[in-house]
Amino acid sequence: MPAFLSRRKLIMAGGMALAACAPLAQAQAPAALDGGPLTLVVGYAPGGSTDRIARLIAERLTPKLGVQVSVENRPGEGGRLAAKEVKRAPAGQNVLMLGNPAVMVVAPLVIKDAGYDPDKDFVPVSQVSSYDFALAVGSKLQLDRAMFLVGRLWAHPEEAIFGVPATGSLPHFFGLMVGDALSVQPQIKGYGGSAPLAADLVNGSLPIAIDTLDSLYPQHVAGKIRILATSGKKRAGFAPNIPTFSEAGMKIDADGWNTFFAPSAMPPAKVQLLANSIRDVMKDPSLHKVAESLFITPVASNAAETTQMLKTYRAQWEPVVRRSGFHP
Known part of the structure; x- marks a missing residue:
């Protein structure tokens, strides 16, 4: 048996190899989207x-x-x-x-x-x-755990005022879920956005706020408010020290x-x-x-x-x- 192939046989072998690989290459190539941009x-x-x-x-x-x-x-x-x-x-x-x-x-x-x-x-x-959504308290409520808030609201139901960025927003309806979980009837107070909501939470004129986690997190990191719980199945990757509602003893997952x-x-x-x-x-x-x-x-x-x-x-x-x- 020869130690090498003739040029013609080498070309033919290479061609057959390429032909065999063609279907695989076509299968691996991304399908183009027809119809334009x-x-x-x-x-x-x-x-x-x-x-x-x-x-x-x-x-x-x-x-x-x-x-x-x-x-x-x-x-x-x-x-x-x-x-x-x-x-x-x-x-x-x-x-x-x-x-x-x-x-x-x-x-x-x-x-x-x-x-x-x-x-x-x-x-x-x-x-x-x-x-995720988040439940946060301001300086008016010196609390560091969600279950402490539950006890306070049971004792003082008039303090169950939940500020949200807008009535009709997702945080509004999530606030109602929180009220059900806490067995309280919250008063929902709508703001004209997340910025004024956070401002009132920081200055103490609003005791409790519910908003998206990303909206409240900067003020939490700055130490101006405290986020007590987040709504996901697990802790947010960027906020690993904040417990979920489930971890805090409340059956909320949203x-x-x-x-x-x-x-x-x-x-x-x-x-x-x-x-x-x-x-x-x-x-x-x-x-x-x-x-x-x-x-x-x-x-x-x-x-x-x-x-x-x-x-x-x-x-x-x-x-x-x-x-x-x-x-x-």
Whole structure:
């Protein structure tokens, strides 16, 4: 047997090897998105955490999908304007909306005509992040444990005044969940945003506040307020010293999220491609690092997991929202 192959045989062998590898290479290559560029619509102004996470994802999706992926900000109506516009997108247009529970769960329940139906007009694609709520006390209440607050409110129910960034917001309805868990009837006091809420908590004019963890955390770190508990299943990675409500003895487990939705006219195969691509992007360690700096917990999920998450979420929140009787 010769110690080497002829040039012709070597070329033929190489060709057969390449042919054998071709199907594998094609299987490993990312599938290109047909129909042109992809637009990620955010219903809030540039610069916020929702906008920033969308841009981080867009940067990583562009090479993965083989098309330009951009972010378009459509602020207005608390995020509902974006939903109204995306639902009208034609079947051939590549567009997704980065939605949250305020837009996709609460608004259709409390607004007579929100302008869209989350179930009929949209298809869940992929959840990309979650965030916790937090219960905090100011200088007026010298407490360092959630159970101490429970005892105080049982003794002084008139102090059960929960400040929230706005009535009708997720923290508002989470505050009602907290009231149920504590067996107290809280008075919900709405503010014009997280900044004035935190200011009143710091100066002592408000005893208790409920807001997203990322909104209250800077004042907690500065020692101006104390966060007694957070709402997630486990402690937040950026706040490992703050216990969850469950750890504090209260059966509360709730969070918020950011999830991509497609207009219902988008073909199922394209929805699946986008869901899998976004899920893969959300596994990127560099994205995790930036997301956590924004006090956001990144999530990697496919379309089926996202659909199940929404079903469970609605079952938990819809009764609370309806029972509140709130309407703007």
